[in-house]
Amino acid sequence: xxxxxxxxxxxxRVSPRKATSAPSASYDTTRDPATPxxxxxxxxxxxxxxxxxxxxxxxxxxxxxxxxxxxxxWIGLHEPTEAEFAGIAGEFGLHPLAVEDAxxxxxxxxxxxxxxxxxxxxxxxxxxxxxxxxxxxxxxxTGEVMCFTGRDFFITVRxxxxxxxxxxxxxxxxxxxxxxxxPSAVLxxxxxxxxxxxxAVADAVQDDIDEVETEVFSPGRGGVSRGxxxxxxxxxxxxxxxxxxxxxxxxxxxxxxxxxxMRLIDPDIQKYFRDVADHVARVHEQVVGFDELLNSILxxxxxxxxxxxxxxxxxxxxxxxxxxxxxxxxxxYGMNFEHMPELHWKYGYPMVLTFTVxxxxxxxxxxxxxxxx
Numbered sequence: 001x002x003x004x005x006x007x008x009x010x011x012x013r014v015s016p017r018k019a020t021s022a023p024s025a026s027y028d029t030t031r032d033p034a035t036p037x038x039x040x041x042x043x044x045x046x047x048x049x050x051x052x053x054x055x056x057x058x059x060x061x062x063x064x065x066x067x068x069x070x071x072x073x074w075i076g077l078h079e080p081t082e083a084e085f086a087g088i089a090g091e092f093g094l095h096p097l098a099v100e101d102a103x104x105x106x107x108x109x110x111x112x113x114x115x116x117x118x119x120x121x122x123x124x125x126x127x128x129x130x131x132x133x134x135x136x137x138x139x140x141x142t143g144e145v146m147c148f149t150g151r152d153f154f155i156t157v158r159x160x161x162x163x164x165x166x167x168x169x170x171x172x173x174x175x176x177x178x179x180x181x182x183p184s185a186v187l188x189x190x191x192x193x194x195x196x197x198x199x200a201v202a203d204a205v206q207d208d209i210d211e212v213e214t215e216v217f218s219p220g221r222g223g224v225s226r227g228x229x230x231x232x233x234x235x236x237x238x239x240x241x242x243x244x245x246x247x248x249x250x251x252x253x254x255x256x257x258x259x260x261x262m263r264l265i266d267p268d269i270q271k272y273f274r275d276v277a278d279h280v281a282r283v284h285e286q287v288v289g290f291d292e293l294l295n296s297i298l299x300x301x302x303x304x305x306x307x308x309x310x311x312x313x314x315x316x317x318x319x320x321x322x323x324x325x326x327x328x329x330x331x332x333y334g335m336n337f338e339h340m341p342e343l344h345w346k347y348g349y350p351m352v353l354t355f356t357v358x359x360x361x362x363x364x365x366x367x368x369x370x371x372x373x
Contacts, residue, residue: 038080040158041169046071048176059088063153072152072183076169079105079159092153095119102146105159109246111253118149118264120187120253122194123246124163127204135231139208139239140201142246145194147187149264154183156190168193184265191254191276198247198283202290205243208236209290209297216301230301237294244287247280254280318372325359 044051044062046069057065062073075088082103089099095114101107101121112119124143133139143160156165168189172178178185215228257265258273265273329352333340367373 038077038084040076040078041166042073042075044071044073045179048178048180050173060091063091066152070152072154074154074156074169074183074186076156076165077158080157085157088155092148092150092155093117094148094155098148102148102157105144105146107144107146109250109253111256113262116150116264118147118187118262120147120149120191121145122147122191122250124160124194125197125201125243125246126162127201133208133212133232133236135229135235137232137235137239139205139236140243142242145190147190149183149187151264152183154186163194163197165190165193181266181269184269187257187265188269188272188276191257191273192279195250195276195279195283198243199279201243202283202286205240205290206286209293212236213293213297216297216304228301230298230305233294233298233301237291237298240287240290240294244284244291247284247287250280251277251284314372318367321367322360322363325363326356329356 039059042057042059042062044053044057044065051065051071059073059075062075065071066073077085077088080088080103085099085103088094089096093115094117098112098114098117098119101119107121109123110119110121122145124145126141126143128138128141130137130139141160141162143158143163145163145165146157146159148155148157158165172186172189178189212228212233216233254273254277258270258277261267261270333352364373
């Protein structure tokens with residue numbers, strides 16, 4: 001039986017917001033300048049152990065060794081060109097359609113079967129740290145990992161500046177019993193690694209949404225919330241949609257890998273895909289919830305902005321009503337008619353002023369009582 005599989009493929013999960021500033025091997029994409037090709041690593045595994053070679057093996061040499069002595073070869077590539085990948089594709093008999101997808105990238109997550117191999121596409125998600133969410137903030141960054149799974153080979157093709165599998169390879173090499181299960185064990189480990197990344201990013205995105213939600217519903221001056229910049233909410237919604245495009249299409253491939261018997265997938269490994277499928281379904285529900293919540297927040301923000309504008313208009317109208325009283329009085333006495341009795345009355349001026357002030361104070365108290373001021 002596989003010994004502590006989850007401990008191998010799932011290291012302790014750390015939230016992106018709590019990660020230290022030290023360089024992380026999980027996102028190391030440095031290529032050795034001496035490497036003349038896109039091959040990042042190429043190794044032969046037999047009985048779960050990596051065979052030590054006096055010099056770096058080429059994919060062709062590794063495959064010849066596997067065909068002669070058994071085991072399987074794991075080749076890792078980073079953004080290969082068509083010319084760089086052509087030799088490997090020919091050596092392993094990869095289907096031209098899958099090769100084209102692997103080179104061009106920008107594929108949706110999927111699982112395809114070609115003769116004696118499986119072609120799987122995963123989208124990796126990386127959370128981008130930011131001090132404050134703005135209308136132009138990038139929240140998530142996506143990359144891609146394409147996997148070719150055969151009877152005696154496993155090939156990974158990565159695209160993007162994050163999602164390195166180097167640390168994962170080292171963890172798998174520390175558990176020979178797991179690697180002895182062959183390429184399907186590596187496929188499960190990568191799937192679990194990618195989905196664990198989704199869970200961590202979903203937690204961080206949840207914090208961003210909570211922050212925006214708090215700002216939208218926080219009372220402003222005068223107890224009336226004036227909302228936030230709608231562009232910030234819309235930008236966060238766009239990032240959530242990008243996250244959703246990475247998660248949603250992966251539901252079906254994980255279900256197939258966990259439920260449908262496949263001759264390239266070891267039966268002992270297949271049952272662990274159910275756990276990955278459950279996690280994908282959970283993250284998908286979270287992301288769909290994020291989208292719906294952001295819709296509600298956006299609508300609430302617009303509604304609160306409208307309420308604030310109405311409140312301002314009520315205050316302006318109330319003060320205009322108060323100012324209308326002295327305006328009317330002064331307008332009457334500014335008509336310059338010759339026969340106006342109050343013009344020559346000794347107490348006419350103070351009486352008019354007193355009347356004007358009294359009426360204005362009375363209107364102010366009525367409007368204040370009704371909540372207009």
